[in-house]
Amino acid sequence: MKYVRNCALNVLLCFIIYFSVLTSIAAAANTTAAADGFLKQLLSAEQHGMGGSFVGTSHGANALGSNPAGISTAGGNRFVIHATRFPRMLALLSKPNQNANYEDYSRYEQRAYGIETLNYAFPMGRFGAIGLGLAFEQVGPFRRVDHSGKALNSFQGNNLAIGFSYGLKLFGSTRVGFDTKWLRSKVSDADGTEHLGHGYAHNIGISQRIGNSTLVGLVARNLSNGLSFSEPSIPDAMARTVVAGIAHQHQISDVTLLIGLDVHSPFRDGIRANVGGEVWYRHRIGIRIGYLRHAEKRYTRVFLLEDSTFAAEERLWKAEGFCFGLGVRLGKITLNAAYTPQFRPIATENERIHIVQGETVYTFSIGRTFNKPMLLL
Numbered sequence: 428m429k430y431v432r433n434c435a436l437n438v439l440l441c442f443i444i445y446f447s448v449l450t451s452i453a454a455a456a457n458t459t460a461a462a463d464g465f466l467k468q469l470l471s472a473e474q475h476g477m478g479g480s481f482v483g484t485s486h487g488a489n490a491l492g493s494n495p496a497g498i499s500t501a502g503g504n505r506f507v508i509h510a511t512r513f514p515r516m517l518a519l520l521s522k523p524n525q526n527a528n529y530e531d532y533s534r535y536e537q538r539a540y541g542i543e544t545l546n547y548a549f550p551m552g553r554f555g556a557i558g559l560g561l562a563f564e565q566v567g568p569f570r571r572v573d574h575s576g577k578a579l580n581s582f583q584g585n586n587l588a589i590g591f592s593y594g595l596k597l598f599g600s601t602r603v604g605f606d607t608k609w610l611r612s613k614v615s616d617a618d619g620t621e622h623l624g625h626g627y628a629h630n631i632g633i634s635q636r637i638g639n640s641t642l643v644g645l646v647a648r649n650l651s652n653g654l655s656f657s658e659p660s661i662p663d664a665m666a667r668t669v670v671a672g673i674a675h676q677h678q679i680s681d682v683t684l685l686i687g688l689d690v691h692s693p694f695r696d697g698i699r700a701n702v703g704g705e706v707w708y709r710h711r712i713g714i715r716i717g718y719l720r721h722a723e724k725r726y727t728r729v730f731l732l733e734d735s736t737f738a739a740e741e742r743l744w745k746a747e748g749f750c751f752g753l754g755v756r757l758g759k760i761t762l763n764a765a766y767t768p769q770f771r772p773i774a775t776e777n778e779r780i781h782i783v784q785g786e787t788v789y790t791f792s793i794g795r796t797f798n799k800p801m802l803l804l
Contacts, residue, residue: 459666460654462612464723465564465586466628466665467648468542469493471509472792476752476765477703478717480687482672483634483642488548488794491560491592494646494672495604496632498594501548501556507761507794508545515539516769516785522778529779535772537785540566555595558606562588587611588628600636602644605629612654614661622661624654642674662726668692683707697722703750715752719767721745743773759797765790 469492474481481493488505490497516537521529542564550556564586587610594604612624628651634644651665672689684706691699703717722745748768755762767788774780 459664459724459726460612460624460662461614461726462586462588462610462624462626462628462654463649463665464725465542465562465612466492466588466608466610467723468511468564469544469560469562469588470790471507472752472763472765472790473705473715473754475511475767475788475790476715476717476750476754476763477685477687477701477705478719478750479701479721479767480672480674480689480703480717481701482632482644482646482670482687482689483674484672484685484687487556488546488558490594490604490632491546491548491558491590491606492544492562492588492608492630494632494634494644495558495592495594495606495630496602496634496644496646498548498556498558498592498604499550499596499602500594501550501558502796503550504797505548505794506546506797507792509543509790509792511542511788511790513537513540513542513769513788514785517783518772519781519783520772520774520778521781538566540564555593558590558592558594560588560590560592560606560608562586562590585613602634602636603632605631610654614656620658622656622658624656624661624663626651626654626663626665628665640676644672646670646672666723681709683710691721697745705752705754707754711756713754715750715754715765717750717752718748719750720747721770722773723770742775744770745773746770759795761792761794761796763790763792763794 470479470481471489473489474484474493477484485494485497487498487501488507518535519531520533521531524530542562544562546558546560548556548558566585588608590606590608592604592606594602596602607627607629610626610628614622628649630646630648632644632646634642636642648668648670649665650667653665654663656663669692670689672687674685674687677684686704689701699721701719703715705713705715707713722743724741725744726741746768750765750767752765769786769788771782772780
């Protein structure tokens with residue numbers, strides 16, 4: 428058994444080295460498709476409440492879209508629905524004028540939008556577990572008129588992902604898994620013209636249990652050749668990342684404590700890390716707290732105040748701050764809610780940004796287990 432465990436750890440190490448090189452090669456593609464950020468948001472309310480840490484804390488249906496190795500822990504059929512709400516954001520941008528006084532010259536406005544996910548995990552005993560997922564993001568509703576003069580309701584941009592996942596336990600303490608997603612992304616360019624792109628993205632995960640309460644793991648995310656947009660000016664690249672994480676669980680009488688830490692590479696836009704913990708009392712009520720720091724470049728469509736026109740720009744955005752969550756189990760039904768900081772645009776040289784509104788993101792979920800409960804570690 429010791430020899431098998433050492434082999435598993437060696438495989439994990441090779442996995443880390445291989446995909447670290449892979450993401451370093453892909454780091455040159457700084458401008459990514461809108462669907463890239465969409466896929467990175469497909470976390471559960473539990474994970475959001477723990478600062479977004481997921482490598483060692485993903486389990487069962489919550490592992491879809493994060494660490495597919497965790498799907499193998501499903502102890503029973505489980506269905507879960509997540510809803511994430513991003514508030515309307517209004518950011519004022521100011522620069523010094525001829526008198527060296529700062530005055531507003533433009534603004535960034537993101538309408539309220541949301542992400543909905545439906546995940547289902549189905550264990551198959553010693554053959555592992557499979558999962559099915561559906562996720563949809565809708566951004567900025569608008570109205571347009573077709574050739575016959577009838578009004579059509581649509582969205583300024585949206586992303587759809589349909590996925591399949593598979594996870595398997597090896598040697599009793601090693602877990603591996605993969606998932607694949609078909610993507611459809613609709614975006615608008617600076618002129619307001621809609622463009623539709625399609626593609627695939629894949630996640631590969633592995634985790635190793637050490638002792639009875641510690642889990643280390645690694646996930647390679649967004650392995651993709653990009654999306655197929657007919658317009659070459661639309662960003663279509665997917666940023667490949669490697670996330671390493673560790674989780675530790677401790678039981679004290681009726682209290683269960685779980686701590687998770689993730690680190691993302693490469694660090695071309697600064698250190699990206701997630702850390703958090705949760706405490707459950709008698710597996711009935713739980714509270715969570717975490718801290719996240721994440722930065723990414725975004726290609727956005729902005730409204731210019733000076734001439735009332737739209738323009739496309741690339742800017743660094745960052746989400747940083749404390750996260751909080753709450754969970755309640757009522758029989759086989761689990762309810763969760765989380766509060767996380769919103770992504771903000773980062774000021775460039777000789778620029779100031781004032782966030783007028785939109786600083787908090789809320790995530791809610793409801794899940795039901797149809798057989799015995801799942802094991803976290």
